[in-house]
Amino acid sequence: MQKNYLYYNPFATAMDEARALLTQAARAAMESGALPQRDLPDFAVEIPADVKNGDLASNLAMAGARVFGLPPRKIAEALCAALPALDGTPFARVEIAGPGFINLFFAQRWFADTVFAANALGDDYGRTNYGAGRKYNVEFVSANPTGPMHLGNARGGALGDCLAAALDWAGYDVTREFYINDAGNQIVKFGKSLAARYLQICHGEDAVVFPEDGYQGEDIRVLAQQFFDLNGDCAAAGDAEALQNALVAYALPRNIEGLKNDLAKYRITYDVWFPESRLHAGGAVREVLEKLAASGATYEKDGAIWYRAARYSEKYGANRNARKGLDGEVTDEEKDEVLVRANGIPTYLAADIAYHYNKFVTRGFDTAIDVWGADHHGHVARMKGAMDALGLDGEKLNVVLMQFVRLLQDGKPVRMSKRTGKAITLSSLLDEVPIDSARFFFNLRESGSIMDFDLDLAVKQDSDNPVYYVQYAHARICSILKKLAEEGIVCTDAAACEPSLLSEDAEKALIRHIAAFPAEIIGAAKNYDPARLTRYAVELATQYHKFYTSCRVKDVAPALRSARLALCNATKITLHNVLTMLKVSVPDSM
RNA sequence: GCGCCAGUAGCUCAGUUGGAUAGAGUGCUUGGCUACGAACCAAGAGGUCGGGGGUUCGAAUCCCUUCUGGCGCACCA
Numbered sequence: 001m002q003k004n005y006l007y008y009n010p011f012a013t014a015m016d017e018a019r020a021l022l023t024q025a026a027r028a029a030m031e032s033g034a035l036p037q038r039d040l041p042d043f044a045v046e047i048p049a050d051v052k053n054g055d056l057a058s059n060l061a062m063a064g065a066r067v068f069g070l071p072p073r074k075i076a077e078a079l080c081a082a083l084p085a086l087d088g089t090p091f092a093r094v095e096i097a098g099p100g101f102i103n104l105f106f107a108q109r110w111f112a113d114t115v116f117a118a119n120a121l122g123d124d125y126g127r128t129n130y131g132a133g134r135k136y137n138v139e140f141v142s143a144n145p146t147g148p149m150h151l152g153n154a155r156g157g158a159l160g161d162c163l164a165a166a167l168d169w170a171g172y173d174v175t176r177e178f179y180i181n182d183a184g185n186q187i188v189k190f191g192k193s194l195a196a197r198y199l200q201i202c203h204g205e206d207a208v209v210f211p212e213d214g215y216q217g218e219d220i221r222v223l224a225q226q227f228f229d230l231n232g233d234c235a236a237a238g239d240a241e242a243l244q245n246a247l248v249a250y251a252l253p254r255n256i257e258g259l260k261n262d263l264a265k266y267r268i269t270y271d272v273w274f275p276e277s278r279l280h281a282g283g284a285v286r287e288v289l290e291k292l293a294a295s296g297a298t299y300e301k302d303g304a305i306w307y308r309a310a311r312y313s314e315k316y317g318a319n320r321n322a323r324k325g326l327d328g329e330v331t332d333e334e335k336d337e338v339l340v341r342a343n344g345i346p347t348y349l350a351a352d353i354a355y356h357y358n359k360f361v362t363r364g365f366d367t368a369i370d371v372w373g374a375d376h377h378g379h380v381a382r383m384k385g386a387m388d389a390l391g392l393d394g395e396k397l398n399v400v401l402m403q404f405v406r407l408l409q410d411g412k413p414v415r416m417s418k419r420t421g422k423a424i425t426l427s428s429l430l431d432e433v434p435i436d437s438a439r440f441f442f443n444l445r446e447s448g449s450i451m452d453f454d455l456d457l458a459v460k461q462d463s464d465n466p467v468y469y470v471q472y473a474h475a476r477i478c479s480i481l482k483k484l485a486e487e488g489i490v491c492t493d494a495a496a497c498e499p500s501l502l503s504e505d506a507e508k509a510l511i512r513h514i515a516a517f518p519a520e521i522i523g524a525a526k527n528y529d530p531a532r533l534t535r536y537a538v539e540l541a542t543q544y545h546k547f548y549t550s551c552r553v554k555d556v557a558p559a560l561r562s563a564r565l566a567l568c569n570a571t572k573i574t575l576h577n578v579l580t581m582l583k584v585s586v587p588d589s590m
Numbered sequence: 591g592c593g594c595c596a597g598u599a600g601c602u603c604a605g606u607u608g609g610a611u612a613g614a615g616u617g618c619u620u621g622g623c624u625a626c627g628a629a630c631c632a633a634g635a636g637g638u639c640g641g642g643g644g645u646u647c648g649a650a651u652c653c654c655u656u657c658u659g660g661c662g663c664a665c666c667a
Contacts, residue, residue, distance in 0.1 A: 341665040463629045554626040
């Protein structure tokens with residue numbers, strides 16, 4: 001159900017007004033003959049990098065140079081002359097600058113309105129209805145349940161969870177989802193590994209050969225030992241398959257429980273835990289295979305059923321144009337993929353297609369977002385193509401590819417290997433690194449770049465980590481509010497504050513930044529880039545610290561004090577909201 | 591061989607989808623608490639935006655080419 005908020009997006013509103021004013025001016029100028037009658041060109045209204053170039057700026061005059069056949073500055077002059085009166089708009093004045101930019105400066109009223117709105121909306125300030133309640137599924141982490149989570153899952157968790165928060169705040173109906181790979185080859189491997197460890201307990205380490213491709217981790221030994229302690233009966237361990245099944249039935253639910261606990265500790269809770277096994281048991285995989293066959297997307301070869309990956313993934317950039325060891329021209333067949341093996345067992349690709357079919361058709365999501373490791377990028381085009389092959393729209397499946405995390409210790413990369421079980425687990429990471437720090441750190445970089453996680457730095461827990469810088473700004477505000485409250489001065493009605501009072505550069509810079517919050521959330525949501533929010537939080541803290549050093553709150557005239565108190569409270573609210581989205585704690589003191 | 595991602599200050603990274611003199615953090619040099627919290631702020635130095643072409647009023651951003659690094663090309667997931 002769509003929640004009902006009062007939405008406020010100061011920059012977006014002002015940009016719309018600027019665009020309307022300029023369009024109106026252009027029409028008037030053409031009407032009066034100051035400009036020739038032409039169709040208006042596409043033009044931009046943007047926020048200049050430097051405030052001396054205005055709060056907003058438009059390139060209309062430059063963009064129109066060609067269609068009007070006049071120099072940009074001449075066009076700008078004609079436009080400004082034709083501009084209607086600015087009373088009642090967010091703007092106080094307009095300037096022509098540089099090659100022909102039209103720069104608009106906010107009226108003092110705009111700043112006061114922003115402070116008022118943030119105060120009035122409180123915990124909801126930043127929310128918009130941009131997403132119009134569309135149903136989005138965000139699937140992230142989906143770690144292999146055969147073992148504990150690693151550093152990459154820590155990044156994927158912070159990324160996916162915060163992306164989901166951004167989408168939620170931007171007005172989408174978001175479902176957070178974990179896909180449990182509890183079927184297929186890796187589960188077989190899991191069972192064999194467990195069985196080998198179990199038999200080693202029975203007969204001695206040397207008496208039993210551990211499978212070469214088995215899971216080497218210590219956790220496998222622990223699970224086997226627990227099972228042995230409960231059900232130890234070496235004589236009954238005759239039937240290999242029965243033993244493996246029993247071990248999996250024991251160990252898998254415990255591992256999944258472990259994943260849930262570790263993620264909860266990391267402040268991630270999911271709406272849905274979706275097991276792959278459900279797709280097999282419920283016939284969904286078979287159903288999708290039939291649909292693909294019916295649309296001619298599959299064929300049989302060498303006893304297996306193949307998916308025409310080459311045909312359907314072409315439009316999404318077929319990124320497997322050749323295979324290892326093959327030079328030159330590669331036929332389409334060589335790019336195709338097996339869906340059902342010759343032994344009759346479907347591959348994971350088949351299950352994954354069924355899974356996404358389930359998201360779109362069975363559960364009716366408008367869009368599915370998958371957060372995947374960069375090593376899965378070869379899978380993107382064929383999954384999207386498979387949606388098309390099923391008569392759905394592959395464009396509605398969006399994959400956020402996340403580059404690897406490189407662990408640094410003593411300034412040097414630590415080699416990680418899941419196979420040998422030497423990876424750092426999420427759980428052990430969180431034993432050393434504060435959750436706030438980890439959540440913030442893993443969202444500091446956009447997903448596409450390789451991240452270095454400096455363990456020494458993260459553990460150090462000092463102000464090198466920007467999360468403390470942000471939290472400090474909040475604590476500072478709380479301290480001021482507390483001090484003033486002790487004197488009986490509280491932030492009562494922000495609407496009563498006199499707008500002209502907040503006119504210092506530091507005050508206006510801070511307010512501009514507060515005003516940018518809703519647009520920043522929308523930007524993070526539509527670019528699938530939650531790292532923008534951590535950077536926003538840091539910048540907001542910076543603006544506050546600057547304000548703090550140049551403007552006093554406590555010992556100034558009452559009217560100014562009220563206005564600045566309202567600004568402090570608006571900053572506090574915005575810091576609180578952005579940190580809450582990141583699931584970072586918001587301390588009143590530290 | 592082919593594909594995906596990346597290359598911006600000594601280091602780690604931004605750059606709001608083509609805009610004005612390319613910005614932060616960190617490190618280095620220097621200054622600011624008898625003050626609402628100095629876990630803060632201010633100033634300075636530091637750049638061939640990997641290289642080379644092209645597109646236009648205008649390019650770190652778009653196109654081509656080239657170099658370098660990471661990842662991927664299974665009847666594994």
